[in-house]
Amino acid sequence: MEDKEGGGGAKGADHAPKPERLLTGVPRLDFITKGGLLKGNCYSVLGPPGSGKTVMANQIAFNHVKDGGRALYVTLLSESHARMLSNLEVMTFFDRSVIPDQLHYISGYRELEQDGLKGLLELVRRAAQDHQASLLIIDGMDAAKEFARSDLTFKRFLQRLQTFTSILGTTVLLLSPHHEGEVHPESTAVDGVFELSLWLSGPRAVRELVAMKFRGSGSLLGKHEVEISERGVVIHPRTEVQFANPQEDGREDRIRMSFGIPGLDASIHGGLLSGSTTMLLGSPGTGKTLLGLHFLVQGAREGQPGVYFGFYETPPRLIEKAAGVGLPDLKKYVDSGVIELQWQPPLEHNLDSLAERLLERIHERKVKRLRLFIDSVAGFRSAAVYPERMGRFFSALSHQLRMMDVTALYSEETPLLSSGVDSPHPEEAAYVENIILLRYVELRSQLYRLISIMKMRESQYDSGIREFSISEKGISVAGTFTSAESILTGHARLTSNAPSSSDPPRKPARSGKKAQKPPQPQPRKPSRRRRS
CATH class of the missing domain: 3.40.50.300 (P-loop containing nucleotide triphosphate hydrolases)
Incomplete structure (x- = not known):
């Protein structure tokens, strides 16, 4: 019916090939993105320290190589690889056997410090090609911004990065620290933005995730609570959003439950x-x-x-x-x-x-x-x-x-x-x-x-x-x-017809049996109602 009214354009859209997806393996993140990240796209992950950016990025990387992919993890001015991996060893997704063949870690800060954004771009391009990376993660993008003369310069760097990664078919995650009210120039240049937050509700610490932007697909909007456990990052979409459109039908052959x-x-x-x-x-x-x-x-x-x-x-x-x-x-x-x-x-x-x-x-x-x-x-x-x-x-x-x-x-x-x-x-x-x-x-x-x-x-x-x-x-x-x-x-x-106060009070029922009552007026028959 919609095809007839909408013309050939709508019909052609129905037969358009669906974009390939990269499953993150992060519990319910793929549900929020309605199928996973789009392959070849570039995503920004923002959040304050302790919100779970590094854990989630590594979790995606380990799950990706487990599914047969290859990942490159580039760190800029952040914790050492040894310290980062030792913190990840307690997580159930961690598998040291995939390092460095399938999951390769390198530091790009020396090239960034010596040759600026151009040197970092060249290092990433060469490493991604040599490693045949299908997933690229750059952790510490705030350090790269420090070497950009302006927001426009930084956006040009991102454009060049996305140009060669799209040719390789590589999906990119850019990790940056974020504080409330801060504006990030990369938000307008990337295909998607995930914002993690960490705040206090009274004495309770609350972590949340918001899919602020997700090109090429729908997503579950709004805040979703996050927890970090031995499983890594686990996301809990809001229940009222998860079941906004239930697919199952209730039974019609209803019975009485006594x-x-x-x-x-x-x-x-x-x-x-x-x-x-x-x-x-x-x-x-x-x-x-x-x-x-x-x-x-x-x-x-x-x-x-x-x-x-x-x-x-x-x-x-x-x-x-x-x-x-x-x-x-x-x-x-x-x-x-x-x-x-x-x-x-x-x-x-x-x-x-x-x-x-x-x-x-x-x-x-x-x-x-x-x-x-x-x-x-x-x-x-x-x-x-x-x-x-x-x-x-x-x-x-x-x-x-x-x-x-x-x-x-x-x-x-x-x-x-x-x-x-x-x-x-x-x-x-x-x-x-x-x-x-x-x-x-x-x-x-x-x-x-x-x-x-x-x-x-x-x-x-x-x-x-x-x-x-x-x-x-x-x-x-x-x-x-x-x-x-x-x-x-x-x-x-x-009631007015009830026994007077001089009558001895009746005792409450005990052991499941009613005590003897003094004579009472004929009880009024309760009304019967039917509610629809």
Whole structure:
């Protein structure tokens, strides 16, 4: 259709040969550039000291020769080759056996000092031809700029460099230090610019990468967080950009996913719809974690695999806690691999790295009808450098889980001492289909737990407020708690027909059984709603 409207030019463009790519091997950098660097092009890599320029350039070089290429690494006034290589030896990509035959290191500062840019250009030309380099890296371009009489002189040097490297088909990386607000003349002369940064967010050091310019191809714009580990440089593209255009389709044959708690399952008409996302809202101690574990264990009983993705409780402690509240089967299902406990140690995490870790593990398991419990949203929020991203981040993550037919529960804490039930982050209601509220209510100097369904898309549900209890037998949900007529305002009070204050107060349910109650008025039938 577009060919007919656009004429022959559009059709010819469809058949134009795609440019060859040089894969960097840097985790997710090729994803950001939508396929890798374009062969024969020249790229500038800018960044302050410590941002990862040299590590990333060497990582690209070692990966390139591993794929059969040949690389030439030219240093100007920088650390010695011996010191640089000793710092790289701890990286998993390092392979000393490829030096110097496939990966050749030379210093160009003496030629630069003696003969200026002309001498450096001649050295690089001769070495690139002799080594038959398909990748050329020049580290320390700030030293070369010092020998240029003007920006125009430096741009002419770059033009001559690109002329002969394009003839050889050599891809070029030019490394330069960079500070905020600094203008680099090479930025207008090269085919692409990658800017690395290193800054402090409170006590936390943050590394980021931005593809400022990338001729000949699209790229993922904006800031992407970077970490340096034994793998070298690892880039974490923003989750909301990674999954902006999901390719997979969600399943249409949806089923009900029950909690295994009769009173709760009845109120949601048999369970949550598969492929949906549910928020468990509640203050500390209301039972969010136990309810999530109930959901996973019930799934395992029905043959559905599960994942617990948590931040605050170690797997042994979680198993012990579950055994004490009527879920001894959790250990059995964990040992058999049906339920997987993924604990994130209390370290400085990267927000997008957490999402990648979760989604990649789900892909690796290759199972259907998976249940997921994220405990809690606060763990992701603490890893966010930019808190304003959280709405877009969770919207993208939830959509991706939905496309993978994962039925997800998120736990989210509300304030412990509050007179209301407002969500601490109202935007969360937009990216989940269902919201279940758990909270305490004080009545006659005693605390009770209440549960209510606040929202359910695409399904009928019982909107009544119900009391629930936690005992060594598990969670049990009782009938409608009629005396809490104002529960949603946080000010529960007895109705006019309720027993007087002179009557003895009833005791809260213990051990999963309801205590005897004084006569109560006929409970009002809860309304049934249908949300679309």
